[in-house]
Amino acid sequence: MNASLLESIRTRFSVRKFDGRCVDREILQICLEAARLAPSAENSQPWRFLILDDPETIRSFGRSAFSGIYSLTGWAASAPVLIVLLAEPDLIAGRIGKWIQRLPFYLLDMGIAGTHLVLQAQSLGLGTCWIGWFDLRKTRKFFGLPKGIKVCGMIALGYPQPGQPVRKRSRKPLEELCRFNSWK
Numbered sequence: 184m185n186a187s188l189l190e191s192i193r194t195r196f197s198v199r200k201f202d203g204r205c206v207d208r209e210i211l212q213i214c215l216e217a218a219r220l221a222p223s224a225e226n227s228q229p230w231r232f233l234i235l236d237d238p239e240t241i242r243s244f245g246r247s248a249f250s251g252i253y254s255l256t257g258w259a260a261s262a263p264v265l266i267v268l269l270a271e272p273d274l275i276a277g278r279i280g281k282w283i284q285r286l287p288f289y290l291l292d293m294g295i296a297g298t299h300l301v302l303q304a305q306s307l308g309l310g311t312c313w314i315g316w317f318d319l320r321k322t323r324k325f326f327g328l329p330k331g332i333k334v335c336g337m338i339a340l341g342y343p344q345p346g347q348p349v350r351k352r353s354r355k356p357l358e359e360l361c362r363f364n365s366w367k
């Protein structure tokens with residue numbers, strides 16, 4: 184029987200060390216398909232995925248995006264795959280959401296799509312780590328991204344190096360996070 188979704192969520196952890204194996208494009212395709220099917224505000228599907236699976240491109244990009252104060256993220260240049268999460272917010276869900284509702288919906292949409300991708304990857308035996316600490320300006324420059332495209336983060340992906348200690352981060356208890364029917 185398949186592990187329950189909650190069990191998968193419980194056992195997921197951020198993987199920053201990968202074994203040497205490449206990830207087949209067919210496998211990547213399944214993870215990207217899971218992201219593609221995510222819900223989004225007004226079904227605007229703002230996500231765009233820039234997939235790096237060429238080691239030399241990853242290394243060269245890493246030298247640029249993970250330099251200086253971002254060198255803490257240098258480990259990511261050794262990942263077999265880096266997925267740069269891009270968004271092209273549309274007029275209604277993107278701009279109106281921001282102006283009227285004061286909520287950049289596209290960021291919510293990107294988080295949901297990324298989560299689909301991460302959980303699908305896990306179910307295929309892959310490890311992932313979200314990356315928010317990188318040089319945004321150099322990333323834009325490296326890929327020559329046009330103005331309308333936002334860079335929302337990255338996901339490193341690959342087969343986890345065996346034997347690494349699982350450093351599970353603690354989580355706040357539910358009682359601290361939830362209130363029913365009123366926020367008083």
Ligand SMILES: Cc1cc2nc3c(=O)[nH]c(=O)nc-3n(C[C@H](O)[C@H](O)[C@H](O)COP(=O)(O)O)c2cc1C
Binds near residue numbers: 316
């Ligand atoms: C939006 C976001 C950005 C993150 N950025 C980074 C990062 O730049 N570098 C890093 O090593 N981990 C990063 N992480 C991973 C978190 O540190 C990690 O998810 C958190 O500590 C909980 O640990 P766990 O994923 O092992 O449960 C990021 C996670 C999220 C969701």
